[in-house]
Amino acid sequence: MKAISDILPSISYGGDYNPEQWGEKVWYEDATLMRKAGVNLVSVGIFSWAVLEREEDRFDFTWLDKVMDILHEHGVGVCLATATASPPAWLSRKYPETLAVDDKGGPYSFGSRQHYSPNSPVYRRAVKKLVTKLAERYKDHPALKMWHINNEYGCHVSECYSSNSLEAFRTWLRRRYQTIDTLNEKWGTNFWSQRYNYFNDITFLNNTPTFPNPGQHLDYKRFMNDSLFELYMVEKKILRDITPDVPVFTNFMLEFKPLNYFSWAPELDVVTWDTYPDPREGTPEAHAMQHDLMRSLKHGQPFFVMEQVTSHVNWRDINVPKKPGEMRLWSYSAIARGSDGIMFFQWRQSRAGAEKFHGAMVPHSNDEQSRTYREVQQLGQELKQLDSLTGAVVPARAAIIFDWENWWAVEMEGKPHNKLSYLEQVKAYYHTFYKRNIAVDFVQPGGDLSSYDLVVAPMLYMVKDGEEKNLEQYVESGGTLLVSFFSGIADENDRIHLGHYPEPLRHILGMHVEEFVPMADGERNQLSAESKRYHCSTWSDVIHLDTAKAAATFDGDWYEGRPAVTMNHYGKGKAVYVGTAPEQTYIDELLAELIKERYLSAPALAPSHVEIVERTSEKGKHLVMVNHNQEIARVDLDPYASYIDLFTGSEVQQETVVGGMDIVILRETEQK
Ligand code: GAL
Numbered sequence: 001m002k003a004i005s006d007i008l009p010s011i012s013y014g015g016d017y018n019p020e021q022w023g024e025k026v027w028y029e030d031a032t033l034m035r036k037a038g039v040n041l042v043s044v045g046i047f048s049w050a051v052l053e054r055e056e057d058r059f060d061f062t063w064l065d066k067v068m069d070i071l072h073e074h075g076v077g078v079c080l081a082t083a084t085a086s087p088p089a090w091l092s093r094k095y096p097e098t099l100a101v102d103d104k105g106g107p108y109s110f111g112s113r114q115h116y117s118p119n120s121p122v123y124r125r126a127v128k129k130l131v132t133k134l135a136e137r138y139k140d141h142p143a144l145k146m147w148h149i150n151n152e153y154g155c156h157v158s159e160c161y162s163s164n165s166l167e168a169f170r171t172w173l174r175r176r177y178q179t180i181d182t183l184n185e186k187w188g189t190n191f192w193s194q195r196y197n198y199f200n201d202i203t204f205l206n207n208t209p210t211f212p213n214p215g216q217h218l219d220y221k222r223f224m225n226d227s228l229f230e231l232y233m234v235e236k237k238i239l240r241d242i243t244p245d246v247p248v249f250t251n252f253m254l255e256f257k258p259l260n261y262f263s264w265a266p267e268l269d270v271v272t273w274d275t276y277p278d279p280r281e282g283t284p285e286a287h288a289m290q291h292d293l294m295r296s297l298k299h300g301q302p303f304f305v306m307e308q309v310t311s312h313v314n315w316r317d318i319n320v321p322k323k324p325g326e327m328r329l330w331s332y333s334a335i336a337r338g339s340d341g342i343m344f345f346q347w348r349q350s351r352a353g354a355e356k357f358h359g360a361m362v363p364h365s366n367d368e369q370s371r372t373y374r375e376v377q378q379l380g381q382e383l384k385q386l387d388s389l390t391g392a393v394v395p396a397r398a399a400i401i402f403d404w405e406n407w408w409a410v411e412m413e414g415k416p417h418n419k420l421s422y423l424e425q426v427k428a429y430y431h432t433f434y435k436r437n438i439a440v441d442f443v444q445p446g447g448d449l450s451s452y453d454l455v456v457a458p459m460l461y462m463v464k465d466g467e468e469k470n471l472e473q474y475v476e477s478g479g480t481l482l483v484s485f486f487s488g489i490a491d492e493n494d495r496i497h498l499g500h501y502p503e504p505l506r507h508i509l510g511m512h513v514e515e516f517v518p519m520a521d522g523e524r525n526q527l528s529a530e531s532k533r534y535h536c537s538t539w540s541d542v543i544h545l546d547t548a549k550a551a552a553t554f555d556g557d558w559y560e561g562r563p564a565v566t567m568n569h570y571g572k573g574k575a576v577y578v579g580t581a582p583e584q585t586y587i588d589e590l591l592a593e594l595i596k597e598r599y600l601s602a603p604a605l606a607p608s609h610v611e612i613v614e615r616t617s618e619k620g621k622h623l624v625m626v627n628h629n630q631e632i633a634r635v636d637l638d639p640y641a642s643y644i645d646l647f648t649g650s651e652v653q654q655e656t657v658v659g660g661m662d663i664v665i666l667r668e669t670e671q672k
Contacts, residue, residue: 001245004270005302005340005391007145010040011383012304014076015344015361017042019067020051022348027067030348031074033362037373038380039076042347043148043306044068045134046081047113050088053130061137072143080144082134082235084127085151086113091126098123101162103206112354114156118227119168124234131235135242147248148306149235152274153228158258159220161204165227170199172223186493187215211414214494221408225260229267236267251306252297254290255423260404262444265297272341274307277330279322284333284628288611289430291337293402296442300393304341305334310372311359321359324371325661328379329626332663336613336624340390342383344376385646388667389622392615396439397600400429401457403445409494410461410486417486417518417539425458425484431584432591437602437612449474453598456591460487463497468504475508476571480594483509484578485539486516500544509577510548510568513541517559526555527564527582534586536564541579548577552586565590605636610658621668622646630660642670 014034019027034042044067045052053059071078091098092110099107100117108115116123138144177183180196189195194213196202205212205220232250239248247269252261254273265271273294277287294303308330311321322330331342349360361376368374407422433440441452445467449455455474460483468488475481488502497503500512517540519525524535529552540554543563550563566577576594578587603614609629615622623643627633635656637643643652643666651669658664 001247001269003391004247007247008041008077008340009390010387011335011390012041012077012341012343013380013383014039014041014347015043016046016307016346017044018047018346018348018350019044020048020063021350021352024066026348027070030362031070031076033368033373034076034347035074036368037361037377038384039347039361041077041079041145041341041343042071043079043081043343044071045083046148046151047083047086048081049083049086049130052083052134053088055090056094057129059133061133068138068141068143072141076143077145078141078143079146079148080134080138081148082127082131082150082239084130084149084235087116087123087126091123095120095122097162097164098126099162100157100160101165103159103161105161105206107162108157112156116157117160117162117164118224118231119160119162119165121164124231127231127234128238131238132242135239139243139246144243144246146270147239147243147246149232149239149248149250152251152253153232154224154256154258155253158228159224160227161206166204168227169204169220169223170202172226173202173219174199176219186495187213187219188493188495189213214409214412214414217412218405218409218494221258222260222405224258225263225404228259229264232264233267249304252294255293257404257407261297262404268298270301270304271295271297272304272306274345275305275334276307276309276313278316279312279320279326280318284330284611284626285431285434286427287330287333288337288434289427291334291339292430292440293442295338295394296402300338300396300441302338302340302391302393304343305331305339306341306343307345308343309359310344310361310376313359314355314357319357324375327375329628329661329663331379332624332626333611335386335389336611336615336626338394338615342379382647386665388619388646389615389624389665392617392619392622394439394613394615396441397452397598398433398438398454398595399441399443399449399452399456400426401445401455401460402426402442403460403462405464405492406445406460406462409490410459412494416516419521420459420486420538422459425581428581428584428587429456429458429482429484429591432588432595435588435608436592436595437604437606437610438595438600439613446470449479450477452479453600454480454482454594456482456484457487458484461489462492462494463488463490463502463504464492468508471505472508472570475573475575478572480574480576480598481508482576482578482591482594485541485580506546508568508570508575509566510546510570510575511563511566511577512544512546513579514544515542516540517542517557525557525580527552527580527586528555529565529586534583536580536582536586538581539579540564543577543579548575551576551590554580604638606658607633609633610635623666623668625656625658625664625666627658627660627662632660633658635664637666640672641668643667644669
């Protein structure tokens with residue numbers, strides 16, 4: 001299959017298009033307005049099952065034929081959806097076993113969306129039929145660019161307790177453990193008399209009197225992830241067989257806890273995701289981290305923003321619109337961090353239904369002079385100048401380890417501290433890189449670390465078989481690794497790695513932890529490093545040094561004077577351990593030191609509210625600069641390089657200026 005940037009050589013621009021909500025006359029108007037706005041791609045049919053298959057086996061594609069033709073005539077490509085995200089009423093009525101079941105044991109009712117059970121064989125059969133029909137019908141349609149499979153798997157229903165799901169869970173467990181004895185051992189079922197004699201004895205943990213078995217709980221999460229993924233694969237297989245050259249994807253949702261997107265990504269031809277930061281509190285930094293994570297899922301390959309909103313959503317308590325210019329700014333943040341597509345939910349604001357107050361590219365007024373449409377049009381025209389960016393990657397020499405299974409495990413109940421937030425710990429370390437414009441990838445603990453100088457592993461509680469070797473080899477061969485508290489504690493079944501914590505990493509870190517001292521909300525301790533003092537919270541480790549040296553010590557409490565942060569040389573590399581949650585200044589200073597040691601630097605020097613990211617391909621090296629502040633910002637460029645400004649066409653050397661709430665994109669033309 002061709003690269004996505006060969007199939008879609010310009011930045012893709014458009015959104016979800018739901019023509020079934022409108023009549024044919026509006027379709028022509030839509031296509032004309034799309035053209036004016038620079039739209040070149042739309043996602044069609046995401047919620048169209050009920051009008052594509054009106055009754056079982058009574059298909060009607062005439063309206064979609066027409067829509068596809070109109071779009072094609074107007075130069076708009078289509079991500080054709082498989083329409084399986086919201087099954088029609090006749091399916092739920094005729095086959096109630098297709099409904100997902102909630103944790104109280106009741107089936108979800110029809111009348112909203114995503115009410116299907118991923119493990120219902122009848123639902124899967126109906127899906128296969130619909131997807132086959134769609135693929136056969138449109139396989140040669142010139143508007144077809146990509147397949148949009150289902151929609152936001154797990155968004156509303158990420159757990160199902162139906163009898164079909166239970167059956168599937170038992171089968172999944174049989175496959176994973178082969179024998180019931182192995183399962184009992186891995187789940188530690190001799191504890192609280194939880195031993196199972198047969199796989200068929202296993203039930204769901206939806207109504208246990210107290211903490212459920214952690215191994216079982218974790219496997220249920222894995223099973224649900226795999227159930228939804230299997231469903232995706234059912235569709236993908238059909239599409240691949242019938243249209244081998246058409247890329248397929250589904251749309252992800254930021255760092256969505258129930259789905260381990262790293263396990264899905266290899267089966268998507270392009271990662272796409274939906275981003276809805278709250279204009280009241282969403283920060284460019286949080287948004288940037290999500291983009292970086294999404295880019296990392298396919299090892300740096302460009303991703304698409306498949307949905308965002310022009311102005312306001314309708315599903316928060318208070319739905320504040322984005323301010324003038326904000327949509328543009330946030331779109332460029334995505335492009336800076338590797339997005340080749342800027343798409344919206346949705347094209348035309350609905351007249352009826354649950355989302356009629358949700359913003360769209362064309363508002364209810366249908367007014368081309370509306371702020372929304374004008375902003376949409378401006379952005380669409382601008383993006384036409386950025387063809388050389390598509391396919392370009394973000395070179396990063398630093399990485400943060402991120403692992404969904406670890407996230408599930410570390411936040412499960414029964415821990416020394418039951419309010420730990422994995423994301424909070426990840427964000428604390430991400431912050432330093434973000435503020436310094438140092439590109440950072442996310443990587444799994446067993447992933448390839450060889451291209452990174454600096455790797456940070458925040459709260460890596462779960463270390464699975466082989467991961468310690470991966471980290472060990474990384475450090476041994478010269479990498480710098482930073483590991484933070486409550487790491488290296490449990491195996492993949494949430495059983496303790498016996499020995500001294502963090503046993504699997506102990507030899508790399510050259511220290512061990514004897515006891516944990518969690519802190520209550522609001523409680524603090526202090527640490528001293530090179531005669532400076534910082535506060536710390538959440539957690540303290542009582543540390544013993546083996547070969548490591550203390551880099552900071554605790555200043556208070558009964559473990560006063562003991563190491564809080566340690567450094568160890570291992571092989572050709574260095575391993576740092578942070579045994580607490582230090583205040584941000586300390587994290588910044590510590591990481592800045594490591595960044596300096598490894599000669600990592602920003603692609604250009606700017607005030608801290610300007611995001612600068614490099615994107616590079618054989619078409620050139622680009623600097624994308626996004627100024628999130630009202631004030632003008634001066635950026636110092638590589639003095640040996642010359643650039644062209646992609647918006648103005650002017651030559652740039654030495655320095656450039658990015659206006660308040662504005663963007664500059666440069667392409668390097670020469671290196672002296
Ligand atoms: C997404 C979904 C869209 C639309 C949008 C509204 O989660 O995929 O269909 O509902 O939210 O913000």
